[in-house]
Amino acid sequence: MKLSIFKIVLWFLFSSYVIGSSIKVISSGQSNVELLKIMIHENQIYCSLNELSRILKCNMYHTKERAKMVLYIKNRRIKVSSFSSFVAVDDQMYQMLSPSVNINSDIHIPADDFLGILKSSLFPGLVFDTKNNFLKINENKFNVNKIEIDEKANGTILYIKTRKKFPEGHISAFKNKNGWFYVTIKGGTLDSKIIEKTYTRGSIRKITADQLEESAQLAFKLRSEIAGHELYQTNDPSEIVITLRTPIENDIHINSMKDLWFLDTIVLDAGHGGKDSGTIGKQGTKEKDITLDITKRLGSLIEKNTRIKTYYTREEDIFIPLLERTQFANEKTGKLFISIHANANHNRKVSGFETYLLRPGKTEDAISVASRENSVINLEEHNKNSYKKLEGTNLIMATMAQSMFMKESEDLASLIQVEIGKRIQSKNRGVKQAGFYVLVGASMPNVLVEVGYLSNRKEEKLLLKKSYRQKIAEGIYEAIIQFKRSKEEILAKG
Ligand SMILES: [Zn+2]
Structure with missing residues (x-):
């Protein structure tokens, strides 16, 4: 006690501090502007914890000798001691550049440092602008709010609830050797207290959440081995979805694995048919005719030049429900x-x-293509009800069931784009993703190729040319050959 008084006296003697200034405080959802009293000491702004707790509307506790103060904000304890530069937020220690001081039984802290600590641990929306003399408190500025975990037969799904969509490449995930799965979100600000309270299940034993300077890091302690993961963002609700795949039984013999991957059978699916014409061009060109022709050209290239068995979901102008197409392929x-x-x-x-x-689906365009292609189920009077709405969890589950083929599907898709691109002048629009019923349930790598736009006058004309359709078929054929070759190289090494 004596020592503190001595320190206060010293501080009064040697400091050059100015009393009486204040800064404006603007809080979200509150129209009136409050004033936070501050003082300047050695060119630094200090404010009292009593003042701050009033502004932040939080509870505060003093130790008897007033040497320590504890603020309770959002269920967390922030502990500050007199004449110390250390601040504890729960068990985490932070250090300020200058120590706090004790004046009139009230701890005064260097505002810039202390508010910086609050910003990184509790209030990501806090803005302390010393030039323009204001403090802005935005509540709920976390953009990573909550995690939900769902356990499925073939793996675990993590739903990371976010406030916005993050740019591509700002989210990364990897598994380390010690059984932790890390997700880093650049620009992410997280409510670690709530996240760490997540009810864990499935492959997840424990979650830790860390707010880093420029990113949010989530670490998931795994309960069991995972075979791989898939990551994507959805818009509505806004979330990052990560599927963690359970490994397939270890006892599958390596040869049967080789059998599973050895490319000896292909199923070609000509879109639409019969009462379902698909899209129709200005000149009356029907999608179902174009797709059947290209499919047959592709099939005959495979049959002539390889030993791969080729099956067709249709070889005539007939109607085949979407579900039956993948069933047939399986x-x-x-x-x-x-x-x-x-x-x-x-x-x-x-x-x-x-x-x-x-x-x-990632883009509006992709989603609209999928919904157009999916609309054919309206023509399937008998089994319309067999289709679960292909969005949200249903789509995620359908994707997850396929995730063991996803890498192959991606490889094939990019080969197809490259090889068609080499043969025709038309615009290469790249590999895209969306929810297509016709691909759901396929137990093999699978892709859907949109060969061109019949709604475009020039492209309709081109698609009416045999030579143009042949070039497209040759492009897909070459992609298949390269895909087969690269897979066999991997099998040979294994
Ligand atoms: Zn179509």
Whole structure:
């Protein structure tokens, strides 16, 4: 006690501090501006903890000798001691550049440092602007709010609830050797207290959440081995979805694995057919005719030049429900499933070819292509009800069931884009992803190729040319050959 008084006296003697200034405090959801009293000491702004607790509307506790003060904010304890530069937020220690001081039984802290600690641990929306003399308190500025864990037969799904969509490449995930799975979100600000309270299950034993300078880091302690993961963002609700796949039984013999991957059977799916024409061009060109023709050209290239068995979901102008197409492919134990379509857009200027993977749609365009292709289920009077709405969890589950083939599907899709691109002048629109019913349930790598836009006058004309359709078929064929070759190289090494 004596020592503290001595220190206070010293401080009064040697400091050059100015009393009487204040800064404006603007709180979200509050119209009136409050004033926070401050003082200047050695060119630094100090404010009292009593003042701050009033402004932050939080409870505060003094030790008897007033040498320590504890603030309770959002269920967390912030402990500050007199004449110390250390601040404890729960068990985490932070250090300020200058120590706190004790004046009139009230601890005064260097405002910039202390508010910086509050910002990184509790109030990401805090702005302390010393130039313009204001403090802005935005509540609920966390953009990573909550995690939900769902346990499924073939793995665990993590739903990381976010306030916004993060740019591509700002989210990364990896598993380390010691059984932790890390997710780093650049620009992420998280409510670690709530996140660490997440009810864990499935492959997840424990979660820790760390707010780093420029990113949020989540660490998941794994209870069991995972075979791989898939990561994507959805818009509504806004979340990052990560699927952690359970490994397939270890006792599957390596040879049967080789059998599973050896590319000896392909199932080709000509889009639409019969009463379902698909899209129709200005000149009356029907998608179902274009897709059947290209499919047959592709099939005959495979049959002529390779020993791969080729099956067709249709070889005539007949109607086949979407579900039956992948069922057929599974029955034939296909090692690849390729669905061929032609595209349409209300904007007739849009043209080009693109290849799709089954995954939650990323862009509005991709989603609208999928909904157009999916609309055929309305023609399937008898089994309309067999289709679960292909969005949200249903789509995630469908994707997850396929995730063991996803890498292969991606490889094939990019090969197809490259090889078609080498042969035709049309615009390469790249590999995209969306929810297509026709790909759901395929137990093999699978893609959907949109060969061009019948809604585009020029492209419709091109697609009417045999030579153009042949070039597209040759592009897909070459992609299949390269895909097969690269897989066999990997099998040979294994
Ligand atoms: Zn189609």
